[in-house]
Amino acid sequence: MxxxxxxxxxxxxxxxxxxxxxxxxxxxxxxxxxxxxxxxxxxxxxxxxxxxxxxxxxxxxxxxxxxxxxxxxxxxxxxxxxxxxxxxxxxxxxxxxxxxxxxxxxxxxxxxxxxxxxxxxxxxxxxxxxxxxxxxxxxxxxxxxxxxxxxxxxxxxxxxxxxxxxxxxxxxxxxxxxxxxxxxxxxxxxxxxxxxxxxxxxxxxxxxxxxxxxxxxxMPSDEDYLTKLYNRRSYETELSYLVRSRKPFGILIFDLNDFKEINDEHGHHKGDEVLLHFANALSHVFSKEGLASRLGGDEFAVILRGNQDHVETHINKVKTYLQKTEDAVLKSLTFSYGFEKHYMDMSMDDLYKQADQKMYLQKKLSKKEKNLPEGMAEGL
CATH class of the missing domain: 1.20.1070 (Rhopdopsin 7-helix transmembrane proteins)
Known part of the structure; x- marks a missing residue:
């Protein structure tokens, strides 16, 4: 034996x-x-x-x-x-x-x-x-x-x-x-x-x-289970590192427009498809220049490292990517966003609040335009 x-x-x-x-x-x-x-x-x-x-x-x-x-x-x-x-x-x-x-x-x-x-x-x-x-x-x-x-x-x-x-x-x-x-x-x-x-x-x-x-x-995962983007914990870890290292960066905060209505009308499965579609857009556009994360629900964030002079170009690329689908619901998806550049005296919370406030104002304006007659909305 x-x-x-x-x-x-x-x-x-x-x-x-x-x-x-x-x-x-x-x-x-x-x-x-x-x-x-x-x-x-x-x-x-x-x-x-x-x-x-x-x-x-x-x-x-x-x-x-x-x-x-x-x-x-x-x-x-x-x-x-x-x-x-x-x-x-x-x-x-x-x-x-x-x-x-x-x-x-x-x-x-x-x-x-x-x-x-x-x-x-x-x-x-x-x-x-x-x-x-x-x-x-x-x-x-x-x-x-x-x-x-x-x-x-x-x-x-x-x-x-x-x-x-x-x-x-x-x-x-x-x-x-x-x-x-x-x-x-x-x-x-x-x-x-x-x-x-x-x-x-x-x-x-x-x-x-x-x-x-x-x-x-x-082991705790550093990614969001559904979208495969980084999760909130990873976002906060990266943000904390950049703040301490005093390296130039900025953050984009995203929120999907009318996401609750999509869930209510088409079901949570379609809602998941919407989240995945938007996550894929962020991953495609920001894979080389930023860290894309899902903070929770329909809220997303991107940490832009280094030069932030091309934010609008990136936003337009996201919008273009969202149109690359035959699905009517996914194709109609819109979003609001707010961008804030980090300054040396700003804390993580202050940075987020500034970007979130800009996103909220844009979302408020988007809802206002949606409720206006078509001709008046185009005039705005």
């Missing part, structure tokens, strides 16, 4: 990490779809880490039931790989689109698992992936075993393609974490192909899971 512990010590270590993650997840009262997916991934990964050494332990052993144990553990080990891959992709998909129905409709990306299961059933009668000799109870690879590794590699490469395709919808931090999460299993498989005693194929998945849980599930 001690020899097995030494040989599979990395599996024991990885299993300990998974147990720790699971216990930490059980301490929270918050139940989310991402937490449920992560628990399933932990269960499947733990199963693979336990099954792998069992296939080695039962190999060559001769006792009643040994053949069944050797065959069944290998059967399940072949099956669990695509299951984990599908669950990982489901997690990333939900983080990007926040739509559980989308995951359900895609069967949790388990198409490769279903195909693998059918092949393994066929394998019982006509070994193509593996076989176990009944006389010696020894494992032997089948002639088409490489197809299984190809399916696994394709699954993780498809995840990378999925990530590249939708990378603009998530933060750079998430892209990096997911890339590591997807690449480490591939590297683990390559290492184990050269030396089967280096059990990195399944244990490498634990690295990605650990990073996902620590950096995405537990």
């Amino acid at each position: 001690l020899d097995y512990l030494v040989q599979f010590q990395i599996n024991v270590f990885a299993l300990g990490i998974l147990l720790s993650l699971y216990l930490f997840m059980r301490t929270t009262k918050l139940r989310t779809f991402t937490n449920r997916l992560l628990r399933w991934i932990i269960y499947a990964t733990a199963a693979s880490i336990v099954l792998e050494p069992l296939t080695w332990i039962f190999d060559g052993m001769m006792f009643p039931g040994a053949y069944f144990l050797e065959y069944s553990t290998n059967f399940m080990l072949f099956l669990v790989g695509p299951i984990i891959a599908g669950l990982l992709l489901s997690y990333v998909d939900y983080r990007i689109f926040n739509d559980a129905r989308r995951i359900h409709s895609r069967v949790y990306y388990q198409q490769a698992s279903i195909m693998t299961f059918l092949i393994l059933v066929y394998n019982i009668f006509n070994p193509i992936y593996f076989q176990v000799n009944r006389d010696s109870n020894s494992f032997n690879s089948g002639p088409l075993k490489e197809i299984h590794y190809g399916v696994l590699a394709f699954s993780y490469l498809f995840m990378m393609y999925f990530l590249v395709r939708h990378w603009k919808k998530i933060t750079k931090k998430e892209v990096l974490i997911y890339a590591i999460c997807f690449l480490t299993p591939i590297l683990g498989m390559v290492v184990q192909m050269f030396d089967s005693k280096l059990h990195f194929s399944w244990t490498s998945i634990v690295i990605g899971l650990f990073m996902v849980y620590i950096f995405l599930e537990t």
Whole structure:
């Protein structure tokens, strides 16, 4: 038994990490779809880490039931790989689109698992992936075993393609974490192909899971969950830094016009679309010259660093971007804004109040124009 512990010590270590993650997840009262997916991934990964050494332990052993144990553990080990891959992709998909129905409709990306299961059933009668000799109870690879590794590699490469395709919808931090999460299993498989005693194929998945849980599930996020802009905490942190550093900057405060009416008339789902559309406009226009944030509700802010001589140009670009849609509600979206440049004797609160007051005056004027007859409004 001690020899097995030494040989599979990395599996024991990885299993300990998974147990720790699971216990930490059980301490929270918050139940989310991402937490449920992560628990399933932990269960499947733990199963693979336990099954792998069992296939080695039962190999060559001769006792009643040994053949069944050797065959069944290998059967399940072949099956669990695509299951984990599908669950990982489901997690990333939900983080990007926040739509559980989308995951359900895609069967949790388990198409490769279903195909693998059918092949393994066929394998019982006509070994193509593996076989176990009944006389010696020894494992032997089948002639088409490489197809299984190809399916696994394709699954993780498809995840990378999925990530590249939708990378603009998530933060750079998430892209990096997911890339590591997807690449480490591939590297683990390559290492184990050269030396089967280096059990990195399944244990490498634990690295990605650990990073996902620590950096995405537990650490406070610096972004707004809906719009993927920076949140109020990030806005205040950046503002505090610029005030202390005495660097030139200014702030733009935005508020959407008639947002309550849009929610009341078209529903909150359309309201979310409006917020996302406006957030995308800010992100597109200010990505290089400022930090765009959602302060809450339909209130947004942009911190403009350095030269602020082109504020009106930026505003016009935002208006132009908002028109790039066929959706009538989104296309009719308007906003009010206020800009204030920071001076050395101004506090963060004073700066915000000045910009907010200008925004409020513009909003008041906008409502006044809206209530005037069309000809008089144009005259103003």
